[in-house]
Amino acid sequence: MSDRYLFLDLQHITRMDRLYRRLHQPQRCEQNPILRGEHSWESMASLYGTVLFDPEEARFKMWYLTGPARDSMVQVRERQALGNITLLGYAISTDGIHWEKPILDQVDFEGSTANNLIDIGRTNCEGAAVLYDTHAADPLQRFKAFYWEHGGIDTFVEHKGRTIWGEGERDGMWMSFSPDGVSWTNVASNPVIALGSDTTQSLLWDPKLGKYVVFGRFGAGGRKVARAVSEDAIHFSEPELVLACDDTDEEGTQIYGMPVCLYEGIYLGMIWIYREGVDGTIDTSLTMSRDGIHWQRVLDRQTFLSLGEPGSWEDGMARISQQFCTVGDQVHLYYGGVNGPHTGRKFDKVERQHPSMLGLATLRRDGFVSVDAADDQGTLLTKPLEIDGGSLHLNVNAAAGSVVVTITDDRGEPITGYTSVPISCDAVDTPVSFDQPLESLQGRQLRLQFQMTRASLYSYWVGDQL
Numbered sequence: 138m139s140d141r142y143l144f145l146d147l148q149h150i151t152r153m154d155r156l157y158r159r160l161h162q163p164q165r166c167e168q169n170p171i172l173r174g175e176h177s178w179e180s181m182a183s184l185y186g187t188v189l190f191d192p193e194e195a196r197f198k199m200w201y202l203t204g205p206a207r208d209s210m211v212q213v214r215e216r217q218a219l220g221n222i223t224l225l226g227y228a229i230s231t232d233g234i235h236w237e238k239p240i241l242d243q244v245d246f247e248g249s250t251a252n253n254l255i256d257i258g259r260t261n262c263e264g265a266a267v268l269y270d271t272h273a274a275d276p277l278q279r280f281k282a283f284y285w286e287h288g289g290i291d292t293f294v295e296h297k298g299r300t301i302w303g304e305g306e307r308d309g310m311w312m313s314f315s316p317d318g319v320s321w322t323n324v325a326s327n328p329v330i331a332l333g334s335d336t337t338q339s340l341l342w343d344p345k346l347g348k349y350v351v352f353g354r355f356g357a358g359g360r361k362v363a364r365a366v367s368e369d370a371i372h373f374s375e376p377e378l379v380l381a382c383d384d385t386d387e388e389g390t391q392i393y394g395m396p397v398c399l400y401e402g403i404y405l406g407m408i409w410i411y412r413e414g415v416d417g418t419i420d421t422s423l424t425m426s427r428d429g430i431h432w433q434r435v436l437d438r439q440t441f442l443s444l445g446e447p448g449s450w451e452d453g454m455a456r457i458s459q460q461f462c463t464v465g466d467q468v469h470l471y472y473g474g475v476n477g478p479h480t481g482r483k484f485d486k487v488e489r490q491h492p493s494m495l496g497l498a499t500l501r502r503d504g505f506v507s508v509d510a511a512d513d514q515g516t517l518l519t520k521p522l523e524i525d526g527g528s529l530h531l532n533v534n535a536a537a538g539s540v541v542v543t544i545t546d547d548r549g550e551p552i553t554g555y556t557s558v559p560i561s562c563d564a565v566d567t568p569v570s571f572d573q574p575l576e577s578l579q580g581r582q583l584r585l586q587f588q589m590t591r592a593s594l595y596s597y598w599v600g601d602q603l
Contacts, residue, residue, distance in 0.1 A: 140401040140402035140403075140598070141401045141503060141532070141596040141597065141598040142519075142596055142597050142598060143400075143401060143403065143503055143505065143506065143595070143596050144158055144506045144507060144508050144594075144595070144596070145403060145405070145423070145425040145435055145505060145506050146425060146433055146435075148427070148520075149519055149520050149522075150517060150518070150519060150520065151518045151519060151520050151584070152516070152517070152518040153508070153515070153516075153517050154515055154516045154517075155510065155511075155513050155514065155515035155516070156508050156509065156510055156515035156516070156517055156589065157508070157509055158436060158506055158507070158508055158509070159436075159506065159507050159508075159509050159593070160423070160435065160436045160439045160441065160505070160506055161500065161501070161504050161505065161506070161507065162440075162441060162442065162443065163441070163442060163468075163470050163498035163499055163500040164498060164499055164500070165445075165496060165497070165498050166234060166496065166497040166498065166499065168234050168235075168497075169496040169497060170450060170451075170474065170494035170495055170496050171234055171235075171236060171495055171496060171497050172199070172201070172228060172236050172494065172495040173492065173494040173495070174203060174492055174493075174494075175238075176252065177205060177246070177247065178203065178204070178205055178224060178246045178247075178252050178254060179203035179204070179205075179224075179226055180203070180204065180205055180206040180207075180492060181203060181204070181206060181492040181493040181494070182201050182202075182203055182226065182473075182492075182493060182494055182495050183201060183202040183203070183473045183493045183495075184201055184202070184337070184456065184457075184458040184471055184472060184473035184495055185201075185202035185223075185263060185264040185265070185336070185337045185473070186199065186200040186201040186202055186225070186264070186265050186266075186267070186337070186458065187199070187200050187265060187266055187267040187458060187459060187460050188200075188233075188458060188460060188461075188462065188469075188471040189267065189269050189460045189462060190233075190269075190462050190464075191269060191318065192269075194317075195231075196229055196230060196231050197229065197230040197231070197232075197233045197462065198227070198228075198229055198267075198318050199226075199227065199228040199229070199230070199236065199471070199495075200225055200226070200227055200255065200265050200267050200282075200318070201225070201226045201227075201228070201495065202223055202224075202225065202226070202263060202264070202265070203223075203224050203225075203226040203254075204220075204221060204222050204223050204224050205220050205221075205222070205246075206220060206221055207220030207221075208220055211246070211247060212245070212246070212247050212248065213244065213245065213246055213247075214244060214245050214256075215245050216290070216291055217291055218260070219288075219293065219300065219301070219302060222260075222261055222288070223261050223262060223263045224244070224246075224254050224262070225254065225255040225257055225258075225262050225265055225284075226238070226253055226254060226255070227239070227241065227253050227254070227255050227318075227319065228253065233462065233464060233469050233497065234497060238253040239253055240252065240253060241253055241254065241255065241256075241319065243255060243256035243320075244256050255319065255321065256321065257282060257284075257313050257321045257323070258284065258286045258311055258313065258323065259286055259290065259305070259307070259311075259323075260286070260287075260288045260289070260290055260302075260305060261286065261287050261288035261302065261305075262284050262285075262286055262311075263284060263285045263286075263287065263335070264284055264285050264334065264335075264336055264337045264338045264353070264394075265282050265283070265284040265338070266282065266283045266284065266337070266338040266339050266340040266351070266459060266460075267280060267281070267282050267318065267340070267460070268280065268281045268282075268283075268340045268341065268342065268349075268460075269318075270342060271342075272342050272344070275314075276316055277314060277315075277316045277322075278314040278315075278316075278370075279315070279316055279317070280314065280315040280316070280317065280318040280321075281312065281313070281314055281315075281340060281349075281370050282312065282313045282314075282315070282321065282340075283310065283311070283312055283329075283338050283339075283340040283351055283370075284310070284311055284313075284338060285309075285310055285311075285333055285334045285335065285338065285353075285355075286305075286307070286308065286309065286310075286311040286327070286328065287302065287305060287308045287309075287333055288302030288303075288305050288308070289302050289303035289304060289305040289306075290305060290306065292304075292305065307327060307328055308328065308331075308333065309327070309328025309329075309330055309331040309332055309333060309355075310328050310329055310330035310331075310332065310333075310334060310338070310351075310353070310355055311323065311324070311327040311328050311329065312324045312327065312329045312370055312371060314370075324371055326371060329367075329370075329371055329372070329373055330351075330355050330356075330365060330373050330376060332355035332356050332376065333354070333355060334353035334354040334355040335354060336353060336354050336360075336393060336394035336409075337353075337394045337396055337456075337458065337459065338351060338352065338353040338459075339351060339352040339353070339395070339396050339397040339398075339459045340370075340459075341397065341398070341399050343366075343399065343429070345402070346366065347368070348366045348367060348368055349366065349367045349368070349369075349370045350364065350365075350366050350429055351364070351365050351366075351367075351373065352364050352379075352395060352397050352406075352429075353394075354394075355376050356375070356376030356377070356378070357376070357378050357381070358378065359391070360391035360392055360393055360411065361378055361380065361381035361382075361391075361392055362378070362379055362380040362381070362392055362395045362406075363376040363377060363378050363379065364376065364377055364379045364429055364430065365377070377430075379429070379430050379431075379432060380392065380395065380406070380408075380424065380432045385438070386438075387412070387414060387415065388414055389412070389413045389414020389415070389482075390410065390411065390412055390413070390414065390415075391411045391413060392408055392409065392410070392411070393409040393410070393411040393419050393456075393479075394409040394456065395407065395408050395409065395424070396457060396458050396459030396460075397429075397459055398459055398460055398461055400461075401503070401596075402427075403425055403426070403427060404425060404426040404427070404428070404429045404432075405423065405424075405425055405505075406423070406424040406425065406426070406432065407421050407422075407423070407441070407442075407456075407457040407458075407459070407470075408421065408422045408423070408424050408434075409421060409454075409456045410422055410440075411479060413479070413481045413482060413483070414482070414483070415483075416478060416483075417453070417478025417479050417480075417481050417483055417484045417487075418444055418453050418454060418478050418479070419453070419454040419455070419456060419475075419479060420440050420441075420442060420443055420444050420454070420455050420456075421440070421441050421442040421455060421456055421457045421472070422434065422435070422438055422439065422440055422441050423435035423436070423441045423505065435505070435506065436506060441457075441505075442455050442456075442457055442470070442472060442498060443455065445474060448490070449474075449476070449491070450474050450475075450476050450491035450492075450493075450494050451474025451475065451476070451494075451496060452476060452477070453475045453476055453477040453478045453479070453487075454473070454474065454475035454478075454479065455472055455473075455474055455496075456472055456473050456474075456475075457470050457471070457472045457498075458470075458471045458472060458473070463502060465502075466501065466502050466565045467499045467500065467501065467502060468499065468500045468501075468502055468504070469497060469499055470497070470498045470499070470500060471495065471496070471497055472495070472496050472497075472498060473493060473494075473495055473496075474493065474494055474495070474496050475489070475493050476489045476490050476491040476492075476493075477489045477490070501532075501565065501595065502532065502565045502595075503532045503565070503595045503596035504532075504595050506595075507534075507593040507594060507595045508587075508589075508593070508594045509589075509592070509593045509594075510538065510589035510590050510591060510592050510593075511591065512590065512591060513590075514588055514589065514590045515588075515589050515590075516586065516587065516588055516589075517586070517587040517589070517594075518545075518549055518584055518585075518586050518587075519584050519585045519586075520584070521547055521582040521583065521584055522582075522583060522584070522585070522599075523579075523580065523581070523582065523583070524544075524575050524578050524579060524581075524583060524599050525579060525599070526575070526576065526579065526599075526600075527575070527599050527600040527601055528568050528569070528575060528599065528600075529542065529568070529569040529571075529575065529585075529597065529598075529599050530566055530567060530568055530569065530597065530598050530599070530600070531560065531566075531567045531569060531594065531596070531597050532564075532565045532566065532567070532594070532595040532596040532597070533560065533562070533563070533564070533567055533592060533593065533594050533595065534563040534592065534593045534595075535560055535561050535562060535563070535589070535591070535592035535593075536561065536562060536563040537591045537592075538561065538589070538590040538591025538592040539559035539560060539561045539589070539590050539591075539592065540559070540560045540561075540587055540588070540589050540590075540592050540594065541556065541557055541558075541559050541560070541587070541588040541589075542556070542557045542560070542569050542585060542586070542587055542588075543555060543556040543557070543585070543586040543588070544556075544571070544578065544583055544584070544585060544586075545583065545584045545585075545586050546581075546582075546583065546584070547582045547583070547584065549584060549586070551586070552578075552583075553573075554571060554572040554573035555571045555572070555573060555578075556571070557569050557570060557571060558570070565595075575599070585597065
């Protein structure tokens with residue numbers, strides 16, 4: 138078993154008795170907001186972008202959406218541009234909390250290149266999904282970016298009393314490659330998907346498929362989620378709708394965006410739930426899939442990342458980005474916060490007291506959902522599995538109780554020598570010891586039985602330590 142077993146669904150469980158599943162919300166960082174707009178070219182900071190850890194440089198890298206957001210025209214790349222142009226900002230960090238905005242000297246803004254803007258795309262890059270691609274054979278393509286490029290080149294039209302971008306040449310979903318995430322080369326055949334996606338995007342490499350997978354609104358038919366795949370990150374399949382709100386959601390509820398990450402072999406989606414028909418807010422809930430096509434909303438659609446306190450910089454929207462980072466015993470979840478609701482049918486105009494900024498929330502590793510036991514002992518029996526070496530490990534909090542693990546045969550009968558001593562600790566990696574070695578069980582169909590009292594089990598796996 139190379140991937141850990143989580144409890145986002147019940148696929149690997151045969152029986153649960155006197156146990157219940159619990160969704161855990163991440164904890165906001167005390168230093169929030171961790172990044173905000175500070176300069177004339179960045180009136181705000183939005184995580185229509187990506188944060189990831191670059192192992193070669195041993196630092197975090199962030200690509201975030203920004204822009205001047207002026208009513209008047211500005212000069213970008215020595216051309217006239219609307220003041221609401223979307224630009225790609227870049228920041229770096231050694232700890233994922235404190236960020237530096239390096240001067241890149243790439244994009245001319247109002248006559249100066251002394252800024253942290255990335256030169257990518259053509260005119261109006263939005264929702265950049267960046268992948269650190271360990272699969273890439275060409276080091277010049279180590280980083281890949283997938284984004285919506287839209288808007289005219291010096292082309293503007295009047296619409297409902299406003300000046301907006303005209304339709305631009307080759308608008309659609311673009312791809313660019315980079316050796317370091319800073320210097321980018323656009324794919325010659327852009328757009329790679331000739332459709333738009335007015336939201337954040339996701340770009341993944343699925344090792345089981347052996348293909349790149351992208352998610353966004355392109356071809357979804359509104360605020361829904363579509364998927365496409367590619368073998369080379371250039372030629373993509375026809376996008377197909379994979380997720381939309383249904384009859385369980387209140388009328389007017391929409392999926393504003395869905396950043397996706399592959400976590401322990403599972404597609405984990407951060408759904409931005411937009412309640413246009415209620416209060417106009419957007420928070421984040423969880424959905425999961427084992428193939429990227431068929432999705433299951435996690436634990437009755439409970440909110441995963443809630444809104445901030447009323448009046449705060451994040452009281453209207455709290456939207457987690459893709460590519461969250463595993464840092465030691467924690468998962469770092471980066472998100473964008475917005476003050477006030479989204480404009481819509483109930484909110485024609487919104488006066489915001491704070492600009493959009495970025496925050497960090499942390500979660501115990503594997504800590505999305507736990508199986509919990511109260512004072513009465515509960516039992517969990519897994520479906521059959523094969524143990525192919527290594528040792529059994531638990532991510533568990535049993536500091537106030539205990540967990541006993543027994544390896545059984547396929548009928549659920551305990552095998553002599555394979556019942557552990559009671560485990561009473563709180564650790565993300567707890568090796569389980571048995572009287573007999575696991576190697577003796579190789580090739581057999583086995584089950585694991587967990588007997589739990591006052592404990593929370595987050596995951597289990599057979600293999601090496603974390």
